[in-house]
Amino acid sequence: MYKNLIINIDELWLKGKNRKYYFKTLKDHVKIVLKAHAKDEYIKLRNEQQRLVAESEVGFTKEAIASLVKVPGISTVQPAISVEKDKEAILPAIIKKLTEEIGDKKHVTFKVKCKRIDKSFPHNSMDMCREYGHLLLKEFDQLKVDVRKPDIMIDIKVMPENIFISTEKLTATGGLPVRTSGRVVTMISGGFDSPVASFMMSKRGCSQDFIFFYAYPYVGDEVKDKILKICSILGEYQRGCRLYVVPFGEVQNKIAKTCHEEYRTILFRKFMVETANLLADRVKADAILTGDALGQVSSQTMRNLQVVDNFSKRIMLRPLVGFNKLEIIRLSEKIGTHDVSVIPHDDACALFSPKHPVIKADPKYMDEYSIENNLTDMLNQALDDSEVYSIDVLGEVEER
Amino acid sequence: MIYLDHAASTPVKEQAREVLLESLVEDFANPSSAHKLGKMAMKKVEKARVKLLKMLGASKKDQLLFLSSATEANNLVIRGLELAAEDRVHYSLGDHPSTVNPVASLNSRLVAIELLSDGDIDEEKLLASLDENSKLIVLSHVNNQSGNIYQVETLAKKIKVLFPKIHIHVDGVQGFTKVAISLDGSIDTYTISGHKLGAPKGIGALYLKQGVLVEPQLLGGGHEFGLRSSTVNTPLILSLLCAVEVAMTKRVEELVRLKELNSFVRSELLESGFDISFPFPLEKTSPYILSFIFKGVSSDIILRHLEMKQIFVASSSACSSKAKGFNAGFAAMNIDDSLHKFVLRVSFNDSTTKNDLCEFIKEFKETITDIKRIL
Structure with a gap:
């Protein structure tokens, strides 16, 4: 286990005077994540110029590092060995580490990289790289230098207080720290798209509340279980969030009975967006987030997206609007929601879906229907009757 | 209930x-x-x-x-x-x-x-x-x-x-x-x-x-x-x-009583005009168990509509109700794969009354009529 983590921060260089605020927000998030894994242990977390350095007496578990890598705003995480600020201490530490990594492999390529954050350290970076490269070649017969694509990159960082040696650099989520870009209500379903959309906006720093429209009794617990699993995964990219499971079967039943059949799906969407806005009023969110991709299904034509937008008081965020299905699926694999999304489930929209859904909805009919069928009270009641779950940074779900 | x-x-x-x-x-x-x-x-x-x-x-x-x-x-x-x-x-x-x-x-x-x-x-x-x-x-x-x-x-x-x-x-x-x-x-x-x-x-x-x-x-x-x-x-x-x-002590009389009730449910459902079939005839089955197929609406949807009315039935064996669609047991019973999700089972005991079953039939018909309007 590694006792030190060097946490490099993304996009900080883009920031000006608000840099401090971004830095602090991210640091708080990192602290929460590491604390959640450390249980009782005190974790030291300090600023080192543009990065954070975390220290643990016991060492950071693989799980803790995996969680950290998901935190938006972090660009890379380097698990590191710390040695005292003495040139003589470096080589034995590298040899020990390489012995573990090389194991019984016959041929391994490497490169030594050195950076002095503390420029007062008397040996310059180029010299150190050359010297350690040479000494390591003498020590290990299996090693060969490859400066372009080495199997092992030995990264030496001379910090003000100590020297870090690391051989791994894990790419993290990147983007902006959660809570720096406002709050959104995310419309989530059991499919591939909306979880990926959630991830996209997590990495742009949005904190989220999830809303799921539960079409009981047309669908059953297995769909809800699926949503809980998905939100548990998405929760790891968030800094504490909530899921609202809104009973929607009655609303859908009413709409289906009273509207032109071809308008069912788009009217469902319209009332879902309206409900999401009502929730946004309650949780003080600034936008509604959906997984729409242009033209994917009938409710996602340009016209239909526009028609639904007319009923939203808030900006509708659609980060996947220009994505192909396969691109979305690939991303869902990357973020971990794929294996849950792929489980077949009953989808109420598919169940109610008209034979010929409208592709160019008539805004006039939508308006007329909405005036004749003001369901705001019913939607508010559905929100009141919601099951609410809180999800922590480890993805633990708890019913409130 | x-x-x-x-x-x-x-x-x-x-x-x-x-x-x-x-x-x-x-x-x-x-x-x-x-x-x-x-x-x-x-x-x-x-x-x-x-x-x-x-x-x-x-x-x-x-x-x-x-x-x-x-x-x-x-x-x-x-x-x-x-x-x-x-x-x-x-x-x-x-x-x-x-x-x-x-x-x-x-x-x-x-x-x-x-x-x-x-x-x-x-x-x-x-x-x-x-x-x-x-x-x-x-x-x-x-x-x-x-x-x-x-x-x-x-x-x-x-x-x-x-x-x-x-x-x-x-x-x-x-x-x-x-x-x-x-x-x-x-x-x-x-x-x-x-x-x-x-x-x-x-x-x-x-x-x-x-x-x-x-x-x-x-x-x-x-x-x-x-x-x-x-x-x-x-x-x-x-x-x-x-x-x-x-x-x-009352095994034999219960058997007779439930046979009548089972037969009653069968005939009522048959007369309902819905597309209902009984793959397993009463003379071959225990009157305590009645499975039937209602083609058109997945049985778990009906199950949930009925449970909202405090009526509890089974859509397949309770031990395996999580499995969707195909059911190896039904396949072995020669029920066509496409019909597995339409099988409903009602089962009785010595406290089941004719009133209960009349209520069930009434609510079942209402549920189907309501669902059929929209699905």
């Missing part, structure tokens, strides 16, 4: 509950203890054993083990016979997972028993499929899904005439205390479950014909003739006995 899922589990009978509560207070001693209290408890257990054997139509010399569930009993027999790789095991894929899965775990050669289109066993084919290597036949007394009553006693006799050494195991969970059984020697082992007949969960029994040997799956203090170690649970055993006794 109208509860029509008694084949999954049925409420504990009042008398059985009273016996349980009383025994929990009085019979706390360990029946294996050497002192008087322990011995008194053991005496009650032994009495219960004899009485249950009698009600099964078995001989005093046969054995009856008490254990935790029918699943445990089925496992003890199927795995405890320690069959060899060349041995053949005959079983039906239409049966309950508590027999199908232990059989599937065996290293032996498995032979599926074929079913006819009315759910009955294809007896001719079964008899023809047996040979010298056939060592175990696993049957249900009453199928939990279709309700088919299998004529296990006569079938067992026919099998034993051909191959006397074959072990015949019968899962009697849906049959005992409901349809007649007399274990007079052809059936080797027979399983009983408490919570399907009005006793609490956590108690079952296994009948073993005299001389039948099975390898224990639990080792310990050597309880239950060394075949099932675990402290003997006096209160549950006495409660089981009580539930069986209560059920047996």
Whole structure:
């Protein structure tokens, strides 16, 4: 286990005077994540110029590092060995580490990289790289230098207080720290798209509340279980969030009975967006987030997206609007929601879906229907009757 | 509330509950203890054993083990016979997972028993499929899904005439205390479950014909003739006995009464004008179980609509209701794959009244009419 983590921060260089605020927000998030894994242990977390350095007496578990890598705003995480600020201490530490990594492999390529954050350290970076490269070649017969694509990159960082040696650099989520870009209500379903959309906006720093429209009794617990699993995964990219499971079967039943059949799906969407806005009023969110991709299904034509937008008081965020299905699926694999999304489930929209859904909805009919069928009270009641779950940074779900 | 899922589990009978509560207070001693209290408890257990054997139509010399569930009993027999790789095991894929899965775990050669289109066993084919290597036949007394009553006693006799050494195991969970059984020697082992007949969960029994040997799956203090170690649970055993006794006193009249009710539901549903079919005819099935197919709306959607009205039915076996679509059990019963998700089961007990069923039929029709308007 590694006792030190060097946490490099993304996009900080883009920031000006608000840099401090971004830095602090991210640091708080990192602290929460590491604390959640450390249980009782005190974790030291300090600023080192543009990065954070975390220290643990016991060492950071693989799980803790995996969680950290998901935190938006972090660009890379380097698990590191710390040695005292003495040139003589470096080589034995590298040899020990390489012995573990090389194991019984016959041929391994490497490169030594050195950076002095503390420029007062008397040996310059180029010299150190050359010297350690040479000494390591003498020590290990299996090693060969490859400066372009080495199997092992030995990264030496001379910090003000100590020297870090690391051989791994894990790419993290990147983007902006959660809570720096406002709050959104995310419309989530059991499919591939909306979880990926959630991830996209997590990495742009949005904190989220999830809303799921539960079409009981047309669908059953297995769909809800699926949503809980998905939100548990998405929760790891968030800094504490909530899921609202809104009973929607009655609303859908009413709409289906009273509207032109071809308008069912788009009217469902319209009332879902309206409900999401009502929730946004309650949780003080600034936008509604959906997984729409242009033209994917009938409710996602340009016209239909526009028609639904007319009923939203808030900006509708659609980060996947220009994505192909396969691109979305690939991303869902990357973020971990794929294996849950792929489980077949009953989808109420598919169940109610008209034979010929409208592709160019008539805004006039939508308006007329909405005036004749003001369901705001019913939607508010559905929100009141919601099951609410809180999800922590480890993805633990708890019913409130 | 109208509860029509008694084949999954049925409420504990009042008398059985009273016996349980009383025994929990009085019979706390360990029946294996050497002192008087322990011995008194053991005496009650032994009495219960004899009485249950009698009600099964078995001989005093046969054995009856008490254990935790029918699943445990089925496992003890199927795995405890320690069959060899060349041995053949005959079983039906239409049966309950508590027999199908232990059989599937065996290293032996498995032979599926074929079913006819009315759910009955294809007896001719079964008899023809047996040979010298056939060592175990696993049957249900009453199928939990279709309700088919299998004529296990006569079938067992026919099998034993051909191959006397074959072990015949019968899962009697849906049959005992409901349809007649007399274990007079052809059936080797027979399983009983408490919570399907009005006793609490956590108690079952296994009948073993005299001389039948099975390898224990639990080792310990050597309880239950060394075949099932675990402290003997006096209160549950006495409660089981009580539930069986209560059920047996009115078994025959209940059978007649429920046959009428079952027939009533069938004809009412047929007359409803909906596309409803009954793959398993009443004359072949236990009147306690009625499965039917309503084509058009997935049965779990109907189940949830009915539960909102406090009516509880089953959309497939409760143990496997999570599995979607295809159901290997229905496939074995020759139900077309496309219809599996439309199978609904209602099951009854001695408290089910005609009023309950009228209410069920009324609400069922209303639900279907409502769903049909929008789906």
